[in-house]
Amino acid sequence: MKNVHTVIVPGVGGSDATHWQSWLQQQITNSSRVLQADWNQPILTQWVDNFYRHVMSLNRPVQVVAHSFGCLTTIAALAKYPALKHWIQSVLLVAPANPARFSQSGFATHEENFSRIFGNFRLTIPALMVVSENDPWLKLTDALHYAKTWNIPYVNQGMVGHINVASGYGKWSQVLDYMQMLATPQRVTRHHSINHFSSFHFAI
Secondary structure, eight states: OTTOEEEEEOOTTOOOTTSHHHHHHHHOSSEEEOOOSOTTSOBHHHHHHHHHHHHHHHOSOEEEEEETHHHHHHHHHHHHOGGGGGTEEEEEEESOOOGGGEETTEEOOSSOOOGGGGSSOOOOSOEEEEEOTTOTTSOHHHHHHHHHHHTOOEEEOOSOTTSSGGGTOSSOTHHHHHHHHHHSTHHHHTTSOGGGGGGOOEEO
């Protein structure tokens, strides 16, 4: 999207220099990333508030490109702060992590997790989810469940793990194609209108 700022939202570990999110940020001049105080301690409330402050500080339209726990941060932030919808033009979620792994203190225990808060939210802005058939952080059946719950079309990337450096995703030019699809929603819905944007899925 022309004149739209790209916000990179990493997951646990922060997406180091060899990660595709870092490669993507180098390709896009008009971009920035959400920073967290501790990349190895995903405390949802803190991550969400940092996401909100980052997006609002830009004071311009943005497109979000999130990975793993960054996807959950994005969804939870949109649920908590409806004002974000006035600035976020589109959302690309790549290999979301399992919401049941988040808790108030970081990684979840059996006694406490935040999976419930993700079960009642439906996204109303253009979005696309890229999922994997063998993602160790979220089973395919669960990924498709959340795609339906969140009202987001999905692309099945195949047997590609967590779509990270460990599974061979350093330079990943295809992510630019997915971003372009969101910039021209009719390419996602084919001949259908934007009102039916999130009722479709297709495999690549």
